[in-house]
Amino acid sequence: MIVAVIHINVTLADWGSVLPELIIAGGMLLLMLVDVFVPGKKVNLTTWLTLIILALAFAASWNLWRTGGMASALYGTVTSDRFAMFFDFSILISAALAVLISPGYISTSAFDSGEYYALILGAVLGMMLMAAGLSLMVLFIALELLSLALYILSGFERFRPRSQEAGFKYFLLSSFASAFLLYGFALLYGVTGSTSLIKISTCLAGHAHGCSAAATSSPLLYIGIGLMLVGFAFKVSIVPFHMWTPDVYEGAPTPVTAFMSVATKAALFAAFIRVFSMSLSTVESHWYGALWALAIATMVVGNIAALAQSNMKRLLAYSGIAHAGYILVAMAANNALGQSAVAFYFLAYTFMNIGAFVFVAYLETTGRAGDEIASYRGIFYRNPALALPMAIFMFSLAGFPPTAGFFAKYVAFQAAVQAGHVDLVVVGVITSLVSVVYYLRVVAVMFLQPAEEAAPVEQPVPPEQPPAVEQVPASAEPVTRPQLPWNIDVGIWTAALGSIVLGIIPTGLLTYASESVTAVRALFGLP
Amino acid sequence: MSAWIDIIVESVIKSIVVILFLLAGFGYITLWERQILGRLQTRYGPIRVGPLGLFQPLADGLKLLLKEQISPRNVKLGIYLSAPALSLFVALMAFAIIPVGPPIYLFGKWRDLALANVNIGLLYLLAILSLGVYGIVLGAWSSANRYSLLGGLRSGAQMISYELALGLALLAVVLLAGTLSPMGIVEAQHRPGMTWFVFLQPIGFFLLVVGGFAETNRAPFDLVEAEQELIGGYFTEYGGMRWGLFMMAEYMNMMTVSALVATLFLGGWVGIGTGIIWNVTTAPWRQLIGVAWFLLKMGLFIFFYIWVRATLPRIRYDQLMEFGWKILLPLAVVNLLLTALFVSLS
Amino acid sequence: MLTDYVPILILSLLAGGFAATNVIATLITGPYRPTREKLSPYESGMTEIQPPKQRFPVKFYVIAMLFLLFDIEGVSFYPWAIILKALRFPGFIEMLIFLAFLAVGYIFIWKKGALDW
Numbered sequence: 001m002i003v004a005v006i007h008i009n010v011t012l013a014d015w016g017s018v019l020p021e022l023i024i025a026g027g028m029l030l031l032m033l034v035d036v037f038v039p040g041k042k043v044n045l046t047t048w049l050t051l052i053i054l055a056l057a058f059a060a061s062w063n064l065w066r067t068g069g070m071a072s073a074l075y076g077t078v079t080s081d082r083f084a085m086f087f088d089f090s091i092l093i094s095a096a097l098a099v100l101i102s103p104g105y106i107s108t109s110a111f112d113s114g115e116y117y118a119l120i121l122g123a124v125l126g127m128m129l130m131a132a133g134l135s136l137m138v139l140f141i142a143l144e145l146l147s148l149a150l151y152i153l154s155g156f157e158r159f160r161p162r163s164q165e166a167g168f169k170y171f172l173l174s175s176f177a178s179a180f181l182l183y184g185f186a187l188l189y190g191v192t193g194s195t196s197l198i199k200i201s202t203c204l205a206g207h208a209h210g211c212s213a214a215a216t217s218s219p220l221l222y223i224g225i226g227l228m229l230v231g232f233a234f235k236v237s238i239v240p241f242h243m244w245t246p247d248v249y250e251g252a253p254t255p256v257t258a259f260m261s262v263a264t265k266a267a268l269f270a271a272f273i274r275v276f277s278m279s280l281s282t283v284e285s286h287w288y289g290a291l292w293a294l295a296i297a298t299m300v301v302g303n304i305a306a307l308a309q310s311n312m313k314r315l316l317a318y319s320g321i322a323h324a325g326y327i328l329v330a331m332a333a334n335n336a337l338g339q340s341a342v343a344f345y346f347l348a349y350t351f352m353n354i355g356a357f358v359f360v361a362y363l364e365t366t367g368r369a370g371d372e373i374a375s376y377r378g379i380f381y382r383n384p385a386l387a388l389p390m391a392i393f394m395f396s397l398a399g400f401p402p403t404a405g406f407f408a409k410y411v412a413f414q415a416a417v418q419a420g421h422v423d424l425v426v427v428g429v430i431t432s433l434v435s436v437v438y439y440l441r442v443v444a445v446m447f448l449q450p451a452e453e454a455a456p457v458e459q460p461v462p463p464e465q466p467p468a469v470e471q472v473p474a475s476a477e478p479v480t481r482p483q484l485p486w487n488i489d490v491g492i493w494t495a496a497l498g499s500i501v502l503g504i505i506p507t508g509l510l511t512y513a514s515e516s517v518t519a520v521r522a523l524f525g526l527p
Numbered sequence: 528m529s530a531w532i533d534i535i536v537e538s539v540i541k542s543i544v545v546i547l548f549l550l551a552g553f554g555y556i557t558l559w560e561r562q563i564l565g566r567l568q569t570r571y572g573p574i575r576v577g578p579l580g581l582f583q584p585l586a587d588g589l590k591l592l593l594k595e596q597i598s599p600r601n602v603k604l605g606i607y608l609s610a611p612a613l614s615l616f617v618a619l620m621a622f623a624i625i626p627v628g629p630p631i632y633l634f635g636k637w638r639d640l641a642l643a644n645v646n647i648g649l650l651y652l653l654a655i656l657s658l659g660v661y662g663i664v665l666g667a668w669s670s671a672n673r674y675s676l677l678g679g680l681r682s683g684a685q686m687i688s689y690e691l692a693l694g695l696a697l698l699a700v701v702l703l704a705g706t707l708s709p710m711g712i713v714e715a716q717h718r719p720g721m722t723w724f725v726f727l728q729p730i731g732f733f734l735l736v737v738g739g740f741a742e743t744n745r746a747p748f749d750l751v752e753a754e755q756e757l758i759g760g761y762f763t764e765y766g767g768m769r770w771g772l773f774m775m776a777e778y779m780n781m782m783t784v785s786a787l788v789a790t791l792f793l794g795g796w797v798g799i800g801t802g803i804i805w806n807v808t809t810a811p812w813r814q815l816i817g818v819a820w821f822l823l824k825m826g827l828f829i830f831f832y833i834w835v836r837a838t839l840p841r842i843r844y845d846q847l848m849e850f851g852w853k854i855l856l857p858l859a860v861v862n863l864l865l866t867a868l869f870v871s872l873s
Numbered sequence: 874m875l876t877d878y879v880p881i882l883i884l885s886l887l888a889g890g891f892a893a894t895n896v897i898a899t900l901i902t903g904p905y906r907p908t909r910e911k912l913s914p915y916e917s918g919m920t921e922i923q924p925p926k927q928r929f930p931v932k933f934y935v936i937a938m939l940f941l942l943f944d945i946e947g948v949s950f951y952p953w954a955i956i957l958k959a960l961r962f963p964g965f966i967e968m969l970i971f972l973a974f975l976a977v978g979y980i981f982i983w984k985k986g987a988l989d990w
Binding site for chain 3: 534535537538539541542543545546592593594595596597598599600601608609611612613615616619620623642643644645646650651670671672673674676677680683684687688690691694695698701702705706707763764767768769772844845848849852853856857860863864867868870871872
């Protein structure tokens with residue numbers, strides 16, 4: 001038998017371009033081993049290890065950002081372009097913030113720290129691959145990797161029925177959505193004859209050899225796009241595929257909720273953009289209408305449903321749905337500005353949304369009621385170091401000017417205007433105004449005078465109340481000022497700082513974001 | 528068109544031969560087993576029905592068919608009835624890819640002495656063997672009986688556990704041969720510089736033997752049908768020919784595993800030595816000699832099966848599972864790694 | 874080639890027919906005189922108190938899941954095994970990396986006690 005030699009054409013540079021992913025993967029294995037070989041309680045050890053691993057991965061991503069990375073590596077399956085790196089930053093920062101608030105959670109909730117952190121890193125690995133995937137296969141495997149880890153994490157507090165419910169519900173519904181996405185991928189592959197996103201785009205543009213011109217009008221392409229749209233919409237909780245979100249966010253352990261509410265969406269939107277806005281850019285007319293309808297439905301339903309929430313985690317879930325709607329507006333613009341707006345939006349969203357969850361997590365771990373908004377009454381006087389940053393997050397989420405949330409939304413809407421989709425922007429602005437009501441209600445409750453011992457906690461608060469900062473008499477002396485644990489302190493102030501800094505000096509980052517988008521658009525032959 | 532007719536006629540003839548061979552094998556292996564067990568326990572086995580007891584299997588089969596068949600009250604009848612059929616079906620299918628001799632020139636065409644010479648033969652075999660667990664588990668579950676359920680669960684867990692090591696052991700052979708076709712593997716053992724894989728792959732051979740015993744639920748891994756504690760395990764509620772079908776499946780699986788051992792590790796149809804009779808490329812009647820060699824090797828291994836049953840005591844269930852997962856699986860991986868290192872460097 | 878599989882198709886028809894015939898034969902041959910006791914589930918001579926609940930130790934589920942995991946990994950070795958000669962040493966190293974992942978998982982489940990019976 002004559003044996004031909006197959007050369008494996010992978011250079012060190014290929015491996016270098018997935019170095020952040022490799023670090024995370026290695027770290028995950030390390031944590032699993034630490035979990036079984038180091039005896040006793042080891043929350044501190046594992047937390048620090050996880051943070052160090054995330055920091056290393058961040059450094060590696062930063063280095064790739066600096067050098068520009070490789071446009072396509074490992075046989076064209078992954079990329080390390082700046083677009084991927086930009087989303088990696090969001091994912092890594094949100095993972096680090098979630099890890100930071102986990103120890104308190106682990107000690108009160110009696111679950112195993114090593115497994116927990118290994119699963120977090122597994123999800124991070126999936127998300128980073130999702131942001132970097134250039135092939136439908138990689139995208140799907142990354143999706144499964146992150147989803148499986150998140151299913152378990154959602155149900156991690158297995159003795160609390162709510163957490164079980166969250167895990168199970170997420171598993172059943174989300175695996176169904178994965179199937180939709182997979183069918184969509186399969187049909188897309190069937191129509192274009194390739195799993196590579198770049199080859200798909202050249203095929204649909206009619207440039208590829210052996211790719212029939214009928215591909216763009218094939219009914220299979222329509223069905224495939226529809227199925228993929230359902231899959232993506234489900235995973236990033238877009239109306240009408242959002243039903244699972246409030247239940248899962250409420251039931252899952254708060255650090256996990258914080259993490260998945262930001263990082264999952266970031267990763268999925270990165271892939272969403274790569275597949276739809278880049279690869280399927282030439283057939284925009286096939287999917288623009290659906291995206292338009294989804295964006296409007298998401299903004300309207302998310303914001304209106306949020307008005308009725310009395311639970312902070314549910315409120316943040318609906319707020320997350322609403323924000324997905326704004327991001328969808330930027331995506332629907334389908335121009336370079338819109339795509340850089342999405343990238344910027346996620347960096348801003350990372351800080352403001354996770355910050356809000358840090359606040360909830362702290363109140364939960366100290367046993368002070370936790371996620372009922374009514375129980376936040378007067379928290380400013382007990383704990384100003386907690387309440388002030390929270391106010392910043394709420395303002396930022398509502399989109400008030402000097403904060404990150406404002407600029408994120410502004411750029412998103414600007415992109416839509418530039419593309420001529422004024423209708424979307426009008427809906428976006430109106431629903432943003434609605435959202436001010438529920439965000440500021442939280443702020444108002446916090447800055448109200450503390451309730452008397454006997455007073456009913458669920459005193460209704462008029463939602464029209466203006467920002468209550470000015471109402472607070474400067475002489476109001478706090479009753480007690482407990483010291484925050486250092487990790488909550490660090491977490492919440494990092495997030496607050498991020499929300500403010502991105503709001504005050506957004507231009508630098510916006511430039512970076514648009515640079516990253518230019519690179520990836522060039523890869524797909526777009527202007 | 529005539530090519531199609533040729534293929535179909537050839538297939539039908541081969542299929543009938545395979546089924547008859549397995550059936551006859553089943554009958555006479557049971558007789559053989561009882562006689563050998565008898566001798567090993569210093570008594571005679573069944574020798575009175577016909578000369579040397581040769582008609583015993585026929586009498587047994589007739590008896591099974593004429594027995595009263597009852598289906599207990601709570602059984603799920605459809606599954607209960609189809610489980611033995613499924614077991615038998617899987618056992619019959621497994622033999623399809625075993626080559627029993629070198630190709631033969633008949634009616635103007637070279638024909639393989641295997642039912643099907645597919646290039647993924649080994650993968651096919653593994654797939655079919657792992658289907659075997661369905662018949663057992665379904666039969667156990669549909670019987671609505673405690674002993675059955677317990678036996679079926681044990682059997683399911685045991686078979687899947689040992690399948691891992693078995694699969695990895697076969698992988699080492701595939702590495703050496705560079706093909707999944709059993710025909711190719713037999714030829715690979717006789718290339719210059721190669722020898723029977725039992726010498727190159729002693730660990731793989733050991734793994735296949737142990738895994739084969741576990742897959743067929745034979746002693747010392749037969750505790751799923753442990754009559755002392757489980758009244759027979761999964762077939763507690765089966766009687767007459769329905770029970771007979773499970774037995775048939777078990778013995779046919781034994782034959783398949785023996786044939787597999789002969790093919791993968793003992794050089795298949797090729798004999799020992801280099802004389803004119805054994806020269807597989809030119810000697811006349813070499814097909815006949817090949818088949819004889821093959822049956823000899825297979826028979827030796829079946830004898831080994833019976834011998835082990837008479838000698839070794841049954842092992843405990845926890846030991847069985849831990850042996851499979853904690854010893855055989857790592858052993859198989861190490862064997863695989865060493866083989867892969869050797870192959871990749873050569 | 875697909876014609877290679879024609880014999881297997883034909884064997885499956887014949888084998889299925891043979892197996893089905895045998896089962897159907899059991900319905901026809903032999904006497905059938907059921908009584909109440911004869912049709913009760915076998916309990917070593919005891920009266921059955923209640924039908925067995927169809928629940929069993931969770932260990933079996935764990936084993937089944939682990940089997941799925943490792944079996945899939947095992948199957949993914951097969952294509953590699955066939956072309957390893959062509960891949961040479963780099964192919965070996967690549968599979969070693971894959972195997973390292975698998976090994977960590979194996980050590981993990983062992984240490985967690987999933988393999989203790």
